[in-house]
Every structure is written in structure tokens, then in C-alpha cells.
Amino acid sequence: MKRFSLPMVALVLLLTPMTADSADVTGVLLYDDRPVAEVFPDITVAVIQANPWEPGDQIDGTVDLATSSYSISGLGAARYGLSVYLDRTPPTTNVGNPGDLQAYINIEPPDAQAVVEQDLDILYNYHVVSPIDANADLDGAGLDCTAHPAVDYPITFAIEPVPRAANYVFFASLNSCPGGSADLIEIPTDQTSAVIDWGTADEDFQQLWVQCVGAGGSNLCTGTTYRYNDAHVWGLMLRDSDSSGRGSHRTDAVVIPAVASASGAQGTYWTSAVSVTNLMTTDRTIDVTYTPRGVNGLSTYQETSITLPASSQLSWSDVMDELFSATGAGALEFRGHQLAVTSRTSTPGSEEGSYGQGIPPIQPEQILESSATDSATMGGVEEGETFRTNLGLCEVWGENTTVRVTIYDSALNELGFQDKQLRPYENIQINQVAKTVAGANNLSNGIVKVTVTSGSGRIGAYLSVVDNATGDPTYIAIAPQAPAGG
Numbered sequence: 001m002k003r004f005s006l007p008m009v010a011l012v013l014l015l016t017p018m019t020a021d022s023a024d025v026t027g028v029l030l031y032d033d034r035p036v037a038e039v040f041p042d043i044t045v046a047v048i049q050a051n052p053w054e055p056g057d058q059i060d061g062t063v064d065l066a067t068s069s070y071s072i073s074g075l076g077a078a079r080y081g082l083s084v085y086l087d088r089t090p091p092t093t094n095v096g097n098p099g100d101l102q103a104y105i106n107i108e109p110p111d112a113q114a115v116v117e118q119d120l121d122i123l124y125n126y127h128v129v130s131p132i133d134a135n136a137d138l139d140g141a142g143l144d145c146t147a148h149p150a151v152d153y154p155i156t157f158a159i160e161p162v163p164r165a166a167n168y169v170f171f172a173s174l175n176s177c178p179g180g181s182a183d184l185i186e187i188p189t190d191q192t193s194a195v196i197d198w199g200t201a202d203e204d205f206q207q208l209w210v211q212c213v214g215a216g217g218s219n220l221c222t223g224t225t226y227r228y229n230d231a232h233v234w235g236l237m238l239r240d241s242d243s244s245g246r247g248s249h250r251t252d253a254v255v256i257p258a259v260a261s262a263s264g265a266q267g268t269y270w271t272s273a274v275s276v277t278n279l280m281t282t283d284r285t286i287d288v289t290y291t292p293r294g295v296n297g298l299s300t301y302q303e304t305s306i307t308l309p310a311s312s313q314l315s316w317s318d319v320m321d322e323l324f325s326a327t328g329a330g331a332l333e334f335r336g337h338q339l340a341v342t343s344r345t346s347t348p349g350s351e352e353g354s355y356g357q358g359i360p361p362i363q364p365e366q367i368l369e370s371s372a373t374d375s376a377t378m379g380g381v382e383e384g385e386t387f388r389t390n391l392g393l394c395e396v397w398g399e400n401t402t403v404r405v406t407i408y409d410s411a412l413n414e415l416g417f418q419d420k421q422l423r424p425y426e427n428i429q430i431n432q433v434a435k436t437v438a439g440a441n442n443l444s445n446g447i448v449k450v451t452v453t454s455g456s457g458r459i460g461a462y463l464s465v466v467d468n469a470t471g472d473p474t475y476i477a478i479a480p481q482a483p484a485g486g
Helices: 319-324 433-438
Strands: 023-031 043-052 062-064 069-075 080-088 101-107 115-117 123-126 128-130 155-159 167-176 180-189 193-196 205-213 221-223 225-227 232-234 236-240 253-263 269-278 284-292 302-308 313-316 328-335 339-348 354-358 375-383 387-395 401-408 414-422 427-430 443-455 458-467 473-478
Touching: 023 080, 023 101, 043 062, 043 069, 069 080, 123 205, 155 167, 155 205, 167 193, 180 193, 205 221, 253 319, 253 339, 253 387, 253 427, 253 458, 269 284, 269 302, 269 319, 269 328, 284 319, 302 319, 313 319, 319 328, 328 339, 328 427, 354 473, 375 433, 375 458, 375 473, 387 401, 387 414, 387 433, 387 443, 401 433, 401 458, 414 427, 414 433, 414 443, 427 433, 433 443, 443 458
Parallel strands: 023 115, 123 221
Antiparallel strands: 023 069, 043 080, 062 069, 080 101, 101 123, 128 155, 155 193, 167 180, 167 205, 205 236, 225 232, 253 269, 253 328, 269 313, 269 339, 284 302, 284 328, 339 354, 375 387, 375 443, 387 427, 387 458, 401 414, 401 443, 458 473
């Protein structure tokens, strides 16, 4: 991914003999080659900090707005990151938020008696107003490859005017996912906006930024902190809402591995009731994808969008029928951070009421992949007259993978294994897994081990133990085991 940072001003060191045992840094804060307080007389808060690159304490300095000067003392002969934040009013904002001014340089006094005189070029944090408002929390993930806000191209990339800027240069970096920067365009203009008709496709995304050129030719601005759901980062990244295909590598996916709207044994009819809660204080649009059982989920799926008001919940008693007008069985995926999702698959009972099993979303610690935790073992496998056990496997990363399913008896004697190839987003269920995989027609207190043996996919797995007399199931998530004590 293309990364950009604040410009570094030239560092001039003027050494003066002195008797102090620590270095001092002093200078003037400039904006477009003028004292910053002359250009912005409404500055109310000024903070300057030196943070050592190696472990150590932060050192605070002082700013004199009457003279637009600063000083910071107590530095050693080490490398520091020197940060300045200036807050203005009206309106009053928190230091470091949109509308403020700032500067950053790296500085390294040559010894503990140095006096470093260094003027700092202050940069204005521009405010993006189109195609999104940078002051709002963005519905996406700051550093994840594909989880960025979606917009419709062509876009008008616009910012609020930057004081004393004579010209602007709008940049769009096209980034492949994964792979990094693929191409770059720049649009010089004397306006505060530019039209970018160069969209993205599939997993590609764009990173947008602006340079603001002052009368002297120097850059006057920098991007602010963009508040994505999972992090605050430097960099505005967007994807095209019309990008073809489902895409992959989504770390904001909330996956229910099994949903149904279908007939079952003994006259049952199974449906899945699902609730999703928006934990944020802003309205959101969430993508929901249904992948039928046993298909390639990159090519065969149904997708819809739902609007979740702020701090609210939506529920469906038969989610497949109400959202997709579909029958059968498969997996359901919601894309978005800070969601609480619950699911129960049930059937009407012989008397009034129902019975079934809760099927929660696959949790991050349950995911199996060849490059990390690749296997998990779970007991409770039953096969015989009283109970039968089904095994579910669900690929969640959008990649091919091979999974080995091994059955053991209660003494961990291996009874047999089978390898299963799962396509991107494919979900399968192996009914009567002990009998199907190992030919075990009668097994009590059996054990199953699920291992990802090859491929780049990521797998969630579960057991469903079914009472043969009633058809009542019990859901068991298969996950690596770890101590939970204090």
C-alpha cells in the first residue's frame, strides 16, 4: 500500500558552547514563510512534544504565540520525533482533529550541550468534504486491504479552502489488493476540487490526498486523521461501489456458518432467525451475502444491503426468505465492524413451540489457516442409534484450501481421515461424519480433528450433534483450546 507522511523540513544545527547537561531546541513556527500567529490569530491551544525513538519519556516544550516561537529543553543526544499541534477557535476542536495545524520533524542533537535552532513549517490539516466527510467516522477498516468506504465513480474530490493556498494538486493512488501501489494520477488546479473518473475494480482501492501550494511554492497542508471504525490512520482510502465481484480478504466479515430455510427429517422445517445490532452512533449501510451450500462463493451467491439506524437492531424470523427469497441451506455474511449478530436455526415442535440450536458467528480465535493456527480438535462425536453428528466447514477468506478431517475414538486411536477441497467462500456439511469419514457406524465419545493442510483459505468449523429420536440438535464450535483461568 502506498503510504505518505508529512514533509520533513531541512534541519539546521547551530552549536553554541554552554554548561547545561541537556540539549535545547528553539525556533519560530512559520506558515507560508510568515509567523503562524500572524496568519492564524485565533490559535487558542499550542502543544509541542518530543518523543524519543528509543524507549524513554515524552518531553513537553512551550510555545509563545505572541512571537510564534517555541522552545523545548531536556533532550539528550538521541533521536526524537518533534510534534507541534495548534488548535483554533471557532470552532474549538480537540488537538489533532480536522481544522488544526501541525508540524512534525525528526531531530537528533549531536550531544547533551547542543542548542539546536530550527524553524518549523506548520501545515494546515485540510478537511475533505467530498465524496465523503472526513469529520465523520468512516464505515470501514483503516489498514485492511479491502474494508474501505465505497463510493460511486466518477467522484468529486473536494476540500475546504486552505488559507493562503494559491494552487492545489489532487492525487489518487490506485492500489491493488494485495500488492500495493499500481498507478498514480495527479491533477493540478487553482480550484479546491477535482473530478476523478478513474475508479477501481474488484479488490483495488484508491488512496487520495492533496498538496496545497503557497505563494512561495511550498506545500501548506497535510491530511488529517481519518477515523475508521477500527483505527485512526493517516490516509483516506476508498473503493468503487460498482467494483465487480464479491471480493475477498475481508477482515470486517461477520460469518454465520449455517443458515437454513428447508425441510428436514421427521416432518421438520428449519428456518434461521437472525438479529443484527449496530453498535455505532451513526446510521450505516451493511452488505449481507448468502452463499448456498457446496458452491464457489466467488461466483455463486446472493447479496443485498440493509440500512441500520444508529444504535439499533434489525431482526428476521426467516432471514433467507425475508432477505433473499431463497430456500435451502448455506452461510450468511455481514460486512461491517462493531456489529452484534445472533442466529438461531429451529423448527416447530410437535406441540406448541419450537426446538433448535443457536449458531453464533465464527469468532476470530476459531479461524484455522495453514500459515497460522492450522488445526483444532473437539470431542463429543456420537454415531449410533441414539445420536448422529454432522461436521460443518466454512471458508471465510475467499481462497481455495484443503482440509483434512480425522476421526479418533475416545482413546485417540485414529479411525480414518478424508481430505476436503473447499473453494472460495464454500461451505459444506459432512453428515454422520464418523460413518462417512471413518466408516464408524457405532462411536461413542469420539473425537474429530480438523487441519488446514494447504491453500490460502481460512476455515471455521462446527459440530452438530442430533438426537435421532427427536431431531433436536446441539451446536459445538470447533476451536483451538486454550486455558481460560486467571
